[in-house]
Amino acid sequence: MPLLANRVLELTMRLGVVRFGLLIAAFEILFSMLVTVVLRGIVVGELHWVDYLRPVLFGLIIAPWLALFFTYLIKQLGESRDKLAQAHSKQQALNAELKRKVSELNREIDERHNAEAQKQQAIRYLQREVAERRDTQNKLRDQAVQLRSLIDSSPDLIFYRNKDGVFSGCNLAYEQLVNLSEADLIGKTPEDVYEDQIAAQVRVTDYKVLNDLESLTYEQWMTYPDGRKAMFEFRKVPFNDARGNLQGLFGFGRDITERKQAANALEQAARDKTTFISTISHELRTPLNGIVGLSRIMRDSELNDEQHDFINTIYLSAVTLGNIFNDIIDLDKLEREQLEVAPMPLHITELIADVRAVAALMCRDKKLYFDYQQRGDLPAVVEVDGTRLRQVLWNLLGNAVKFTQQGQVGLSLDISPAKNGKISIEFRVSDTGVGIPKAELDKIFAMYYQVSGQGKTKAVGTGIGLSVSQRLSQAMGGSINVTSEEGKGSCFTVSLTLPVLSEDQLPDATDIELPALHVLLVEDIELNVVVARSVLENLGCTVDVAMNGTDALRMAQEDDYDVFFLDIQLPDMTGFDIAESLMNDPNQRLRETPRIALTANVIRDKQEYLNKGMQDAVSKPIDVGLLTMALARAFGCVDEPVLSAPAPLLDAPSGxxxxxxxxxxxxxxxxxxxxxxxxxxxxxxxxxxxxxxxxxxxxxxxxxxxxxxxxxxxxxxxxxxxxxxxxxxxxxxxxxxxxxxxxxxxxxxxxxxxxxxxxxxxxxxxxxxxxxx
CATH class of the missing domain: 1.20.120.160 (HPT domain)
Structure with missing residues (x-):
């Protein structure tokens, strides 16, 4: 039906209203005629022209109204259709809008579902985070308690101050030191807590730490509330926050009183040991000096060859014994790491001759053959510490003889040609003794080490000779090495590079003419007096003797002396005390009279004697040449400058x-x-x-x-x-x-x-x- 209406409406619109009305009218007339004809024919059985005319007339009468009706109806239908079309369009728009709204609503519902899910997830995350934070806070609280317990249980002092020097906290040990609780200490300054002197020290060290941004360690005596004093080692370190900004410093203090006392005790023990070694060395040297001095005097006198050999043997044996004393002194210096050498011009051929004589003597006593070989020519004069070189070679030769029962001991020199004013010499000491096991070769130079007994030979001695020899060789700029085969012997090689000097660089005491001098010899050992007096008198000096410092000062005032020879160790004072008294004496003659030290100690640095009032120093046993040179320097008989005592600082020389x-x-x-x-x-x-x-x-x-x-x-x-x-x-x-x-x-x-x-x-x-x- 809607389709038919739409067709009729379309036809009306196509033909127009009039034409469509006429068409309707025609259709109605035809339809009426048809119906009348059909009905009349069926009912009556015959048709008249009236029967045809009546439908036409009726149609003509009814057709306009029918046309008008249909026209109006069609018009209404058209309008209704338009309205329906519009309504349909609106409905479609509303449907589309509705669909869009529904879609948006669905999307919003989905978003709300998602938001709700996220909200639930966020709630669960927050709940978990809250639980974790609670656990973390509990752990941090536990750690803080543990850390605080650790800090408080520490026996060391712990404190912290801000960059203004105000205390921010401390531990229990620090509270006990300053007799203040942490709460009372916070906000105070060092001046509020310490004595003025300590507070000043604290401020100075704080300034260094905060200014240099470096840690600082220092020691400070502190006083406990009960009056007990303790030495603390304080260490301060700067403290920065996470952004690197300086906040202040941390301080730590450790009571080192016992450690300090122990260190002082060790230092005192070391000083006592050094004093003991020096004293015993001096006491042992005293008779030895007499043997050396008198044997040398006798050796230079009228003797036959046999007597000369005997006296020379005594002399060299005493010198060897003095070398052992040097080892004792060097042992102490090794432990204090103060072993030194003093190179001086030296006739190297004379030194080798002395060493050979001692070695031959030792070998002859054990019925061993001593072999000496030399490859290359020795220079006349080299610069070396002759005492130390003798000491090294005698140590090595002594060990070689000690551990060789039969066969030979050898000393060989391998001399390289001089280059750039220096010459290289290898001193080799070999033997045919028991040798050294291969496993012990790397330990042989260790202090106190002794090789395990080999065969019938037992290691005897102190075990310091090789260690001292190695240190001396190194101190002289050289080295010492060893090769050995167990049961077949050993070979020690000392390699040195020495400056070569000319003859005129070596002072020759024999050509020096000294004036007749009046000498005051201050010496408390009778034997040393005899030796020194003999040497001085042979040099043309007249000698007066004082046995102690008191007599020496009195005699110096009473007589006119040209030079004072002062022993260092005397019964009532030291030679340095005498020198100081003479330096400060109002009498100008006494102040200007040369003062020369006589000492049994090995002289390594004459500056030490100069600083203590001497102008020169000569070691004992007295060497005639060295003594002559000392006098020659004092009285201008040689070009070598005389040493002078240090003047007061106000008159310090420009040099x-x-x-x-x-x-x-x-x-x-x-x-x-x-x-x-x-x-x-x-x-x-x-x-x-x-x-x-x-x-x-x-x-x-x-x-x-x-x-x-x-x-x-x-x-x-x-x-x-x-x-x-x-x-x-x-x-x-x-x-x-x-x-x-x-x-x-x-x-x-x-x-x-x-x-x-x-x-x-x-x-x-x-x-x-x-x-x-």
């Missing part, structure tokens, strides 16, 4: 100042900065040095070589900034950890810095006074 100061630099700084500002720089250096010296000492005790070098570097820079050349040189050596003998010398360098900086500062101040004038 001494140049070794202490960089005078050119001092002059430039004085001119650039002015006297006042330069003096302030010196004051600052003088204030810093005690802390530096103490820190070096503490780091040496703790074994922190790197820290020692770091402080030495600071000392070097500080000393250089004010022109203290000697201190700067010592510090430069102390900072060089790669120095081949750093470990052996660092103690001496550190002591030198501590010893010389006050003297050199005073010399520098006097130099400023001179520049100002």
């Amino acid at each position: 001494q100042e140049e070794s202490v100061l960089d005078t050119n630099f001092v002059g430039q700084m004085h001119e650039t900065l002015g006297s006042e500002l330069f003096a302030k720089s010196i004051d600052m250096f003088e204030q810093l040095m005690p802390d530096y010296v103490e820190t070096i000492h503490n780091q040496l005790l703790s074994g922190d070589d790197k820290a020692v070098a770091e402080i030495a570097h600071k000392v070097k820079g500080a000393a250089g900034s004010v022109g203290l050349q000697r201190v700067q040189k010592l510090a430069s050596q102390a900072q060089d950890l790669d120095h081949p003998a750093w470990e052996q010398n660092i103690q001496e360098w550190a002591e030198g810095i501590a010893k010389y900086y006050p003297l050199d500062v005073e010399t520098l101040r006097q130099q400023l006074v001179t520049l100002d004038s």
Whole structure:
């Protein structure tokens, strides 16, 4: 039906309303006629023209109204269709909008479902995070409690201060030291807690840590509330937050009183041992000096060949015994790492002759053959420590003879031609003795080590000879090596490179003519008096003797002497005490009279004697040549300059100042900065040095070589900034950890810095006074 209506409507629209009305009318007339005809024909059985006309008339009457009706109906249908079309369009739009809304609603519902799921997931995550944070907080709380318990249970002091120096906390040990609880301590400054002196030290060290941003270690005496004093080793380190901003410092303190006491006890024991060794060595040398001196005097007298051999044997045996005493002294120096050599011009051929004589004597006693060989020519004069070289060769020859029961002992020299003013010599000491097991060759030079007994030969002795020999060889710039085959013997090789000198560089005492001198000999050993008097009288001197210091000072006042020979160890005072009294005597003659030390100790550095008031030193047993040279220097008989005692600092000679100061630099700084500002720089250096010296000492005790070098570097820079050349040189050596003998010398360098900086500062101040004038 809707389809038919749509067709009719379309037809009406196509034909128009009039035509469509006429078409309807025609259709109605035809339809009426058809119906009338059919009905009339069926009912009546016959048709008249009226029957045809009546439908036409009826159709003509009804057709307009029917047409009008259909027209109106069609128009309404059209409008209805348009409205329906519009409604349909609107419905479609509404449906589309509805679908879009439904889609959006579905999407929103999905999003809400997702959001709800995420919300539930977030809630679960937050619940888990809350649980984890709770667990973390509990763990942190437990760790904090454990850490606090650990800090409080530590016997060491622990404290922390902010960068303004205000306490932020401490542990229980620190509370006990300062007698304050942590709560009471927080917010206080060092001045509120410590004595003024300690507070000042704390401020200085705090400033260094916070300013240099480096850790600092130092020692400080502290007092407990009960009055007990304790030495603490404090270490302070800077503290930064996570962003690297400086917040303050942490401090740690350890009670090292017992360790300090133990170290002091060890140092005292070492000093006592050194004193004992020096004393016993002196006491043993006293009779030995007499044997050496008298045998040498007798050897130079009128004797037949047999008597000369006997006396020479006594002389060489006594010298060998003196070498053993040297080993005893060197043992102590080895332990203190102060073994030294003193090269001097020497007739090397005379030294070899002495060594050969001693070796031949030792071999003859054991019925061994002594073989000497030499390849190459020895120079006349070389520069070497003759005493030390003899000591090494005698040690090696003595061991060779000791461990050889039959066969021979040999000494051979392999001499290379001189190059660049130096000559290389290899001294080989060989034997046919028991030899050394291969497994023990690398241990043979260890201190106190003795090879296991081989056959019937038992190792006897101290076990220090080879160790001393190795150290001496190295100190002379050489080396010592060993090859051995068990049961067939050993061969020790000492390799040295020595400067070659000309004959005129070796002082010859035989050609020196001394004036007739009046000598005061101060010596308390009768035997030494006899020897020294004989030597001096043979040189044309008249000799008076004083047996103690008191008599020596009295006799010096009463008579006119040309020279004083002073023994170092006397019953009532030392020779240095006598020298000091003479230096400070109002009598100018006594102050200017030369003072020469006589000592049984091996002389390594005459500067030590010069610093203590002597002008020269001669070791005992007295060597005539050395004694003659000492007198010749004192009275200007040779060109070699005489040593002079150090004058007071106010009258320090320019030569001494140049070794202490960089005078050119001092002059430039004085001119650039002015006297006042330069003096302030010196004051600052003088204030810093005690802390530096103490820190070096503490780091040496703790074994922190790197820290020692770091402080030495600071000392070097500080000393250089004010022109203290000697201190700067010592510090430069102390900072060089790669120095081949750093470990052996660092103690001496550190002591030198501590010893010389006050003297050199005073010399520098006097130099400023001179520049100002």
